[in-house]
Amino acid sequence: MSRRFSPSNLFLGSLFVLAAFSFDQLTKTIIADIVMQPPRVIVITGFLNIILSYNEGVSFGLFSEILRGRPEILVFTSSVIVAGLLVWMSIAGGRLEAAGLGLMAGGASGNIFDRMERGKVTDFIDFHLAEWHWPAFNLADVAIVVGALILVSGSFLSPQQDVIGK
Template sequence: MAKAKSAPASSAGGMLPWLALALLLLVADQLTKTLVLGYYQLGDSTVVTPFFNLVRVHNFGAAFSFLASAGGWQRWFFTALGLAAALFIVWMLRAHAGQKLFSFALACILGGALGNVIDRLMHGYVVDFLDFHWAGWHFPAFNLADSAITVGAVCLVLDELLRVRHSQ
């Protein structure tokens, strides 16, 4: 009697934990942004530590306000880009769900990308609120979605470095 094949780790079931992580990051991102929108007016700021403030900033562009003053078309461009990236990431997760670091990275990027897409669709801008500064220099304000995307990107680089190292 032939033995039944087990489902590969790359099946839809194998990617469910990664989709759950992305959803958790998305919910946390949207919850924090809802709190900022509810308690802060545009430009309001609260000093938390000597190097960190909570603020309310609207970013009409992308990272570091890239294309923020482009006239409005960038909202739809970055929304389409985020949705296309999300579809590609889901496709990649389906194929590589068994690769833990790679899938963790993709899940972080997916949750963050969709968090910022929701902002663009709902508000026309991304809500940023984390303001780190030192000696008068302020890093551009960002949010949990941006943090998740950054962690994901760092993990993608780390995953590739480890993959190259193991192949030598």
């Protein structure tokens, strides 16, 4: 797989960054400022609710007690990771890899923006099975997971099998 600067992969990946960030921020604003005024549980299906939740920790609220009131720690750490993803995206071996990295960087940027604006991340998707609830999440988290899945699945393809932009 070729590892040299690719303006076209950087451009494509940047579109995915922008899309993930924009959709994440739009949905968080709509949910927090309009739909959840007043805050409540909105049942969508037997396994999906809309709620309003805030996360001051890392994934799934881990280390919330340690990080509460110190969003700058996660802003800095996440920003370094996003910078690394953007550099990687600029030398991606293919369009699929660039798209996956763009989704991850865009999702992480959405959560960084939340921490800078509110000191915590806005979550609103409540997925559950009977009484067991997955920790609440948002579209930034979805973009990060989908981007990671694209990277993993793309690693099993040869460069000639890159499915984006053929």
